[in-house]
Amino acid sequence: MSVTRDTLIDFIYDEVRMLDEGRYTEWLDLWLPDGHYWMPLDYQQTDPINETSLMYEDMFMLKLRVERLNGARTFSQKPKSRCHHVIQRPFVDEMDTEAGRFVTTTFMHYVETRLDEQQLLAVTARHELALVEGRLRIANKRVDIVNCDAAFRNIQLLP
Amino acid sequence: MARYDSPAALAALVQPHQVHRDIYTDPEVFQQEMKHLFANAWVFVGHESQTPNKGDYFSTHIGTQPVIQVRHSTGDIHVLLNRCPHKGTKIVIDRQGNTGKFFRCPYHAWSFKTDGCLLAIPLKKGYQDTGLEETDSGKGMRSVGDVKNYRGFIFARLAEEGISFEEFFGESLTSLDNMVDRSPAGRLEVVGPPLRYMHHCNWKMLVENQTDTCHPMVAHESSAGTAVKLYEELGLPEDAPKPPAMEIIAPFMSPYDFFEGMGIRTWPNGHGHTGVKHSIHSDYSAIPGYFEALCDSYGEEKAKAILDENRHNTVYFPNIMIKGPIQQLRVFIPIAADRTVVESYIYRLVDAPDELTARTAMYNRMINAPTSIVGHDDLEMYERAQEGLMVDGLEWVNIQRLIEDDEDFEVEAVENGTTERQMRNQFHAWVKFMTMGQTAEAAE
Numbered sequence: 001m002s003v004t005r006d007t008l009i010d011f012i013y014d015e016v017r018m019l020d021e022g023r024y025t026e027w028l029d030l031w032l033p034d035g036h037y038w039m040p041l042d043y044q045q046t047d048p049i050n051e052t053s054l055m056y057e058d059m060f061m062l063k064l065r066v067e068r069l070n071g072a073r074t075f076s077q078k079p080k081s082r083c084h085h086v087i088q089r090p091f092v093d094e095m096d097t098e099a100g101r102f103v104t105t106t107f108m109h110y111v112e113t114r115l116d117e118q119q120l121l122a123v124t125a126r127h128e129l130a131l132v133e134g135r136l137r138i139a140n141k142r143v144d145i146v147n148c149d150a151a152f153r154n155i156q157l158l159p
Numbered sequence: 160m161a162r163y164d165s166p167a168a169l170a171a172l173v174q175p176h177q178v179h180r181d182i183y184t185d186p187e188v189f190q191q192e193m194k195h196l197f198a199n200a201w202v203f204v205g206h207e208s209q210t211p212n213k214g215d216y217f218s219t220h221i222g223t224q225p226v227i228q229v230r231h232s233t234g235d236i237h238v239l240l241n242r243c244p245h246k247g248t249k250i251v252i253d254r255q256g257n258t259g260k261f262f263r264c265p266y267h268a269w270s271f272k273t274d275g276c277l278l279a280i281p282l283k284k285g286y287q288d289t290g291l292e293e294t295d296s297g298k299g300m301r302s303v304g305d306v307k308n309y310r311g312f313i314f315a316r317l318a319e320e321g322i323s324f325e326e327f328f329g330e331s332l333t334s335l336d337n338m339v340d341r342s343p344a345g346r347l348e349v350v351g352p353p354l355r356y357m358h359h360c361n362w363k364m365l366v367e368n369q370t371d372t373c374h375p376m377v378a379h380e381s382s383a384g385t386a387v388k389l390y391e392e393l394g395l396p397e398d399a400p401k402p403p404a405m406e407i408i409a410p411f412m413s414p415y416d417f418f419e420g421m422g423i424r425t426w427p428n429g430h431g432h433t434g435v436k437h438s439i440h441s442d443y444s445a446i447p448g449y450f451e452a453l454c455d456s457y458g459e460e461k462a463k464a465i466l467d468e469n470r471h472n473t474v475y476f477p478n479i480m481i482k483g484p485i486q487q488l489r490v491f492i493p494i495a496a497d498r499t500v501v502e503s504y505i506y507r508l509v510d511a512p513d514e515l516t517a518r519t520a521m522y523n524r525m526i527n528a529p530t531s532i533v534g535h536d537d538l539e540m541y542e543r544a545q546e547g548l549m550v551d552g553l554e555w556v557n558i559q560r561l562i563e564d565d566e567d568f569e570v571e572a573v574e575n576g577t578t579e580r581q582m583r584n585q586f587h588a589w590v591k592f593m594t595m596g597q598t599a600e601a602a603e
Contacts, residue, residue, distance in 0.1 A: 039530060042352055050516045051351040052505055052523045054530045060389065060402035061525075067385050068532050074381035076539035149254075151355035151500045152529035154538055 001134050003102065005092050011136050012106050012127060016085040019158050024066040031138045032130060033059055038142045039159070043149065054148070054155075065158075076156060081114040083157040090127075100131030101139075110159040122146040123159045163187045166594035173586045175566070176559035180548040182589075183361040183556070189496040191593060196477060197222030198304075198317040199592040200428075201327045203479045203490055204228050204238055206506065207311045208348040209255065214273060217255045220492055221317055226303065227251055228313055231273045232260065238303045238315045239275045243267075244296045254352075262300065275300035310339045311347055321595070322428075330571060331430035334473035338483035340465045342508035343456040347486060350516060353502035356529045360541035362478060362493040363585070365501060368537065369472040369480040370433050370581040372418035373560070375411040378540050382532040383411035407518075407525050408533065410439035421471065421576040427569045429476025429588025431581035435573055438471035440484040446514045456510075474581065476588050485519045489527065497545055503527040558582045 001007075018027040038048050039055040048056040057065065068074050087108045094103035103126065110121045128140040143159050163169055163181070169191060172179040181188050202221045205228045209217045216229040218241055225241035227250065241249050243264040250262050250271075261278050263270045270278040277299035280286065291297035303315040307324040312335060314324060339347055358365065368374065375383070386408045390401070422435030434440070453462035470483050478491045486506040491499055505519045526533045548556070561578035568587040574580050 041354060041524075041528075045351075050513055050520060052354055052503075052520045052528075054354070054528050055524060056521075058402070058404075061404050064382070064386050064389055064404060064408075065532055067389060068381045071381040071385055073384075074536075075378065076535040077381075149352060149355070151357040153357050153359075154535050155530045156535055 001131070001136075003095075003097055003100070003131055003136065005095070007136065008092055008095075008102055008104055008129065009090050011129065012090045012104055012125075013087065015127075015138075016087055016108070020084055022069075024069070028059070028063060028066060031059060031062070032132065035059065035138055035140050037062055037158070038140070040142070040144055041148060043144075054145070055143075069157075076154065079114065081112055081156045083113070083159075084111040085109070085159070086111075093126075102129040102131075102136075103127065104129065108159065112155060112157055112159075114154075114156070117153065119153060119155075121155070121159060125159070161187065163191055166597045169593045170590050173590050174555075175583065176562055177555040177557050178586055180554045180556060182586075183363060183545065184496055184548050186496050189361075189493070192493070193222045193224075195595065195597070196589065196592045197224070197493075199321050199595045200477050201307070201314045201316050201322075201324055202477065203475065203488075204306075204313040204315050206347065206349045206488075206504070207236060207308060207313060208506075210236060212257065214257045214259045215255070216251055216258055216273075218251050218253070221303070221315060222493055224317065225249060226315070227262075229258070229262075229273050236306065236308055236313055237274050238306045238313065240301045240303070242300070243269060244277075244298065244300060245269050250300065271300045275302050310335060310345075318596075327428050328430065328475070329426055329428070331426040331428075331432075331473070331475065334432055334470055334481060334483055335475075337465060337468045337470065338481055338486055338506075340457070341453075341483065341486065342511055343452040344509040345456070346509040347506035348509055350505050350507050350520070353490075353504045354523060354528050356501040356503070356527070356534065356538075358499045358501060358538055358541055359497055360499060360538075360545040361496055362491045362499040363589075364541045364544060365491045365499060366474060366476075366478060366480070366585065367582045368541070369474050370423060370431060371579075372421070372423070372433055372577050373415070374540070375418075375439075376414065378536045379411045379533055381536060383408050387412055403521055404525065406443060407522050410442070411533065413439065415577065418576045422573055423576050423578055423581055424571065424573045425568065425581050425584040426571050427588075428591070429585045430474060431584055432470045432473035433576060433581075434469050434471030435576070438469040438484070440471060440482065441469045443484070443518065446512050446518075448512050449515060452511060474585070476585055477592075482522075485522050486515075487519060487523060487527075501527070558586070 037057045041052050041054050069077055085108050087106050090104040090106040093105055106125045108123050110123050112119055124144045126142040130137050130139045172182050205217050210228055210230040213230050213232055216227050218227050227239045227241045229237050231237050243250055248264055248266040261270045261272055268281050272278050303317050304319040305316045307314050386404055390405050421437055423433050424435050425431035473481050481488045489503045491501055503523055505523050507516045558579045561575055568584045
């Protein structure tokens with residue numbers, strides 16, 4: 001498969017649609033096994049390990065997170081939350097077709113709702129993508145919330 | 160209608176085995192808490208490492224009172240009310256910064272030394288012979304009643320007169336000591352900003368939950384139970400490294416007898432802790448080089464004694480909890496009867512390996528973040544309770560698990576780890592500090 005800018009952009013659009021439609025098995029399958037989903041706590045945070053983040057999750061944690069959403073005793077998901085992304089056309093920041101490494105930046109408005117509450121988060125997602133065995137995969141994803149220092153309510157699904 | 164303006168009315172909300180729901184839901188009770196409880200008690204402000212240099216400040220709240228922790232030119236830390244004595248403008252609005260040698264109000268440029276003393280007023284002759292110096296406005300930025308820096312942790316009492324720091328905390332300071340002693344240098348440093356998490360419930364629900372050992376295996380089954388299940392499905396060999404989530408989250412699924420055996424200790428004035436014998440933090444893997452560093456500082460015997468403490472959650476009444484074994488502190492900041500912001504801080508053990516900070520940061524995000532799959536279920540329980548308490552005709556909340564006749568909260572006690580004695584201890588202290596200094600007046 002040859003990766004074009006459109007391939008990368010379509011990939012990002014497809015990913016958020018999976019999240020909005022709750023197709024988590026497909027979504028997890030996008031990831032490389034050693035990938036991390038990072039949501040920093042601090043503005044322009046550089047260290048995910050030795051400082052607190054909102055999320056810094058490996059595949060075990062992401063699987064746990066997704067599996068929990070459907071559990072019989074997942075009280076905070078009774079009733080379930082729903083989410084909705086509106087994304088701007090992704091920027092392709094790095095495109096190394098030879099090495100099969102790509103980086104995109106995408107501005108999004110993320111809405112999450114449950115019962116009578118709805119919250120809107122403005123986020124920037126940075127995807128590191130890799131072409132592995134002919135498939136585009138997520139190597140790492142970083143999601144910065146513009147008001148990362150605010151006191152949040154539960155954020156239960158995935159921006 | 161002022162229903163709760165007398166000490167007797169407030170004291171009547173607490174019985175030995177139950178408390179009235181107005182304690183959690185009534186705006187007037189909340190106002191009384193801010194006026195009395197949060198003024199009479201010693202309340203956590205911040206850590207000295209948040210203001211390391213002269214002129215460094217950090218703004219926060221004691222109850223609902225906006226305050227500034229600031230490092231004065233003498234090196235001492237002062238705690239000032241965050242209000243210009245002139246028109247009321249908050250002097251600082253950012254969470255932290257450096258103000259140099261003085262604070263300057265952005266509205267009319269009144270300026271104050273970093274101990275609060277009035278420094279200068281523009282066009283001062285306009286106040287000549289007006290008696291400004293006799294007014295509160297002429298006396299500079301007001302300080303809290305008293306401040307104590309205990310091993311780097313800054314506490315303040317708003318009231319001018321009252322209980323001393325040492326009497327208020329007593330033996331409970333052994334938990335803070337243990338947390339600080341875990342640094343080979345005997346010093347902690349704050350790491351990054353705190354997690355901030357908005358709860359639509361009363362602040363006391365969060366404090367009570369810190370020693371509620373009968374909820375983890377129930378409320379957290381969806382996270383901890385699923386973690387155990389996923390791990391088993393992986394079919395990893397026994398000696399393979401466990402996913403970090405297993406070490407942090409899985410112990411929440413420990414059975415009742417684990418929590419019964421861990422023990423609960425209570426101290427006078429509402430303080431207490433879980434994990435007298437062991438805790439969910441007991442089985443964390445050893446970090447290479449750490450024990451050796453502790454031995455170098457303290458000798459092997461004391462190093463072992465420091466690490467043998469596995470205190471789980473220590474509640475410092477009224478509104479913080481610390482976890483000594485992982486150097487975490489959570490402050491439950493009351494906003495309204497049904498609004499609480501939780502801030503979760505972590506600290507670095509100076510001169511200890513970075514891996515310890517990494518584990519602490521991991522715990523903080525996995526358990527206490529607004530994005531945490533564990534925190535989600537706690538918040539759900541608190542908020543369901545806040546709503547459920549509106550049911551009329553069933554107006555008492557039960558706290559009688561393992562209650563004994565004539566419990567004496569003025570003495571230290573160690574009990575079965577599933578007792579609700581610490582909740583009763585908190586409410587005993589609640590009445591004490593809500594009515595302190597008023598009883599004589601009420602009797603007149």
